[in-house]
Amino acid sequence: MCGIAGIFDLYDRRPIDRDILSRMNDIQRHRGPDDGGVHIEPGIGLAHRRLSIIDLSAGHQPLSNEDGTVWVSYNGEIYNFKELMNELSRRGHVFRTRCDTEVIVHAWEEWGEKCVHHFRGMFAFAVWDRNRATLFLARDRLGIKPLYYALLPDGHLIFGSELKALFAHPHLPRQLDPLAVEDYFAFGYVPDPRTILRCAEKLAPGHTLTLCRGVSTPEPRQYWDVALEPRTLDSELAAAETLMEKLREAVDIRLVADVPLGAFLSGGVDSSAVVATMAQLSNDPVRTCSIGFSDPAFDEARYAEQVARRYGTDHYSVQVDQDDFGLVDRLADVYDEPYADSSAMPTYRVCELARQRVKVALSGDGGDELFAGYRRYRWHLHEQRVRGLLPSSLRQPLFGTLGRLYPKLDWAPRIFRAKTTFQALARDALEGYFHSVAVIPNELRHSLFSEVMHRELQGYEALEVLRSHARHGPEHPLLQVQYLDMKTYLPGDILTKVDRASMAHGLEVRVPLLDHPFVEWAGGLPPNFKYQAGEGKYLFKQGLRPYLSEEILYRSKMGFAVPLAAWFRGPLRERVRAVVTGQTLAETGLFETRTLRRLVDQHLSGVRDYSAPIWSLLMFDAFLRRAIEGEPSAGTSSLIDDALDGEARSVAKLS
Structure with a gap:
């Protein structure tokens, strides 16, 4: 396993700054502590950190073909590399190593963009083809390996295995994406292809990105999707x-x-x-x-x-x-x-x-x-059966009214709370499932954000992430939520x-x-x-x-749970109050400070269990402090400056 990084001039052949590229590479040293390398030519720079797994003595990257016209920087494992090596050798390609990295180079020469269809494994890689003046980025089908990229204002495209590699570039715009903030507080992560930054994206699972100098802008293409289509089986x-x-x-x-x-x-x-x-x-x-x-x-x-x-x-x-x-x-x-x-x-x-x-x-x-295997699938199927008993014209007002009258179960575990409230039954299938997977329910999340943040969202809700995927997925209620999880929860x-x-x-x-x-x-x-x-x-x-x-x-499923509620009322009590009601979150302009205080007061007193939203806020605060203070390259540029437009700028600046 490894880390990759790179800089590509989309419009010209301007010199690549070796120091910046090396910084982007070295900040990912943990991904590849065994070796590192950089390849630079006019308008393109590739970098690599290596964790040696196969062919320990060879496989140094970036790696090229025989004449140095095709280069690759690659993170992952291609498990059928020996079969591909034999096939490509029969087609006239000459190999200098016995590692899977070189297979990518010759597969690109042989099949071009279609090379990804031949690979069985997990991967994120960048191929530079000098003769075609083309940079080709690819990510594996399920999203096992990550790949981030951003188009800078000066026309350079930068990419890396982790977002910290992009943060290491001094010209990366550091404005938050309000839609990503909504997504994060709904799901507990930022779903692909969005990132927390406006200017950066993740290459989505099963997608490639082809960039030809002077003629292309970033437009990912999907080459694979999970197909949940039942077939007839013998027994x-x-x-x-x-x-x-x-x-x-x-x-x-x-x-x-x-x-x-x-x-x-x-x-x-x-x-x-x-x-x-x-x-x-x-x-x-x-x-x-x-x-x-x-x-x-x-x-x-x-x-x-x-x-x-x-x-x-x-x-x-x-x-x-x-x-x-x-x-x-x-x-x-x-x-x-x-x-x-x-x-x-x-x-x-x-x-x-x-x-x-x-x-x-x-x-x-x-x-x-x-x-x-998730318990929420069982509850979702139960809900769907109930929904099928009544038309929406009756179901929505009936269960909506009962949900407003019935005591809210904010104290309950999320799976219990999400699946036993009448409000879930008042929703359609996607809304109900979103309610079950949301870290912070809609009503609480809406009260969490400031008026300025709501204006920036312009009515956007994280539910749209599921709706956008559902348009391409199966209709069967179980297969649909499996598909949604494989597009969001699994990779994200x-x-x-x-x-x-x-x-x-x-x-x-x-x-x-x-x-x-x-x-x-x-x-x-x-x-x-x-x-x-x-x-x-x-x-x-x-x-x-x-x-x-x-x-x-x-046996009953347990999972890797941690006792957040007890931590927040015990050893982390003072930290929770200091962070959630502190300066960093308040000065972003994203949050309603009265709601933040209410969350803390009610959780610490034992009136409600708000451990999930409090943990989300702690992690958001930690991200802000690290991004602003943790990296030297981020210290001279405000992360929040211009994150929100207009009125919010005066309260959102953290320079």
């Missing part, structure tokens, strides 16, 4: 057997590495499935790692140990203090953008633990989205969390359940093969029954 038993065969193949191709390799093992269905499959394919004991918590309510260690014993893994586990809130400030450095998934803290710790023993780890990410939250936490420790994480042929096959499963009799992952669990115990397969 449940045959489908389960095929599923396991395809899982074995997806895991097997991810076991190639010239460095120590292992797996995360939480004791949940997905990670246990990956470890069980690895054990069947490996001659040596699989290295596994997990973390436990001092509070039994959050601890899954005994389930991980059960799987480890069954498969004789070389298991390593440590217990993390439940009051491990020392990472609060560190998260802003790791994630760049505001990011409010508190499970990032235990994820950071398990990556830290894994890196002590291995350099590559396999994970079970993607199983919940692919096989309908889950994969972002794992990529940044693992890369912060120089650890490569591979995700066999997101192998795109596996995803394409599983996407064709009928809905009743995913969810049946109130059970998600139905077929997946049926296929795993010979390999995992009933307790592992059918």
Whole structure:
């Protein structure tokens, strides 16, 4: 795994500033501590940080073809690189290394933009073709690897694996995007392709960007999308057997590495499935790692140990203090953008633990989205059945009135609150699902923002993110929300969390359940093969029954939870009050200060559980302070200046 960065002059061949490019590269050193390189020619500069996994002695990047006319800077792993190397060799291409990086160079020469269709793996890369005066950027199908880019006012396009690489450029405009702020406080992350900055974007999963000097502007093109189209299958038993065969193949191709390799093992269905499959394919004991918590309510260690014993893994586990809130400030450095998934803290710790023993780890990410494992899917289907009993002309006023009369359950856990209120039933399907996944509900979020912020939003709501994707997705209620999660939550939250936490420790994480042929096959499963009799992952669990115990397969899902509510009323009490009602948030002009004070007062008194919005505000404040004060390049330019237009400028400036 690696980090990439670059600068491209869209309109001319002006010299590239090596110092700036090196700064963009070096700020991502954690992604590739083993090696680094820069290639510069008129109007283009590519940079790379390397984490050596395959062909340790070669593979230095940026890497070129034989005559130096095509160069690549690449982050990821292409698992079918040997097959592609053989095919391209038969077509006359000459290889100097045995690494997957060189495959990209020759695949571009052979197939041009269509080269991405031949790659099986996770990747984000930039190819420079001097003869065509073309820069080609690409991101893998599911969004496992990140890629950010921005067009600067002077006509330079800059890109990098993390937003911090763009922040290292002194000419990057640092104005917040109000729409991204709304998205963040709704979802807890900024969904692709938007970023927290007006001028910057993420290249969306399954997209490429082709830039020809003098004739193009950034217009991403989609080359792949997840297709959840049910097909007819012979039998449940045959489908389960095929599923396991395809899982074995997806895991097997991810076991190639010239460095120590292992797996995360939480004791949940997905990670246990990956470890069980690895054990069947490996001659040596699989290295596994997990973390436990001092509070039994959050601890899954005994389930991980059960799987480890069954498969004789070389298991390593440590217990993390439940009051491990020392990472609060560190998260802003790791994630760049505001990011409010508190499970990032235990994820950071398990990556830290894994890196002590291995350099590559396999994970079970993607199983919940692919096989309908989230509890919210069950509630969504229940709601849809209720909606189907009454026409909207009756349902909306009836449940809307009941929702206003019934006591609000702000104190309840989010999944309970979102799915048991009458308001959810008054909404249409997309609004109801948005209500279930929103970190901060609409009413509270609206009261959080200032009048100036509302004018800037001009009626925009984060619900539009789901509506825009739903236009291209399936209509079946289960398949629709699976599709929405695979377009938003999976790349924006889950994969972002794992990529940044693992890369912060120089650890490569591979995700066999997101192998795109596996995803394409599983996407064709009928809905009743995913969810049946109130059970998600139905077929997946049926296929795993010979390999995992009933307790592992059918226990309640726990996840990496942390006790935010208790922290905020206990050891972080004074910090919460100081930050949420403090100067940094107030001076942005984004928030209604009375609402901020009310949130803190009611949470600290125990009247309401506002831990989710408070955590979101803490992470937003940490982002602002880091972006303004943390990087020398950001210190001379206000992040908030001109973030809002007109009236807001006088109150939003933080120079």
